[in-house]
Amino acid sequence: MEKQKIGFIGLGVMGKSMASHIQKAGYQLYLYNRTQSKAKELVAKGAILCSTVAEVGQSADIVFTIVGYPKDVEEVYLSDNGLVSVAHEGQLFCDMTTTKPSLEALISNKLSKK
Numbered sequence: 332m333e334k335q336k337i338g339f340i341g342l343g344v345m346g347k348s349m350a351s352h353i354q355k356a357g358y359q360l361y362l363y364n365r366t367q368s369k370a371k372e373l374v375a376k377g378a379i380l381c382s383t384v385a386e387v388g389q390s391a392d393i394v395f396t397i398v399g400y401p402k403d404v405e406e407v408y409l410s411d412n413g414l415v416s417v418a419h420e421g422q423l424f425c426d427m428t429t430t431k432p433s434l435e436a437l438i439s440n441k442l443s444k445k
Contacts, residue, residue, distance in 0.1 A: 334358050338391030340384055340407055340414075341398040341428070342369040349395070349427075354378060361390040388417040397427040404430050408438045418445045 334357060339350040342364040350373055354360050360378035362370045363386070370380045381387045384407050388394060394414060396407055404426060408414045414424065415438065424442065426435060 335392040336361060336390060338362075338381075338387040338394035340364070340387055340394065340396045342366075342373075343397070343399075345427075346395075346397040347373070349397070350378070353395075361387045363387045383412060384414055385412045385417045388414040388422075392421075393423045393425070395425045395427060399428070401428070401430040401434050404428050404434060404438075409441065415441045415445070418442055420445065 337353050337358045338361045339346060339353070340363045342350060342362065347369060350360060350362065354373060354376060360373060361381050362373060362378050363381045363384050364370050367380060370378065374380050379390070381390065396404065398404055398407055406413065426438070
């Protein structure tokens with residue numbers, strides 16, 4: 332069985348460390364970060380740097396997000412080119428940002444309609 336492809340959006344202190352552990356476990360990573368230089372080490376080890384969050388969503392089976400603030404979560408998931416716009420059946424999303432439960436409920440509701 333082929334390993335699932337993993338997307339990771341947000342490569343700050345926490346995100347970069349988590350993504351590194353996933354990569355060490357042998358998973359193919361698709362990355363997005365506003366500051367692309369933060370992905371340099373992971374890309375050097377085989378991760379694929381995407382130019383948009385939508386590209387991550389189109390490429391990965393499971394997408395992890397850990398961004399700065401609720402407004403960033405909203406942009407990553409709900410913008411015109413956000414993750415919800417490209418979500419497909421069977422895909423999993425895990426947001427690890429400290430955010431509002433009401434925002435997570437809204438995102439979950441929109442994803443459930445895909």
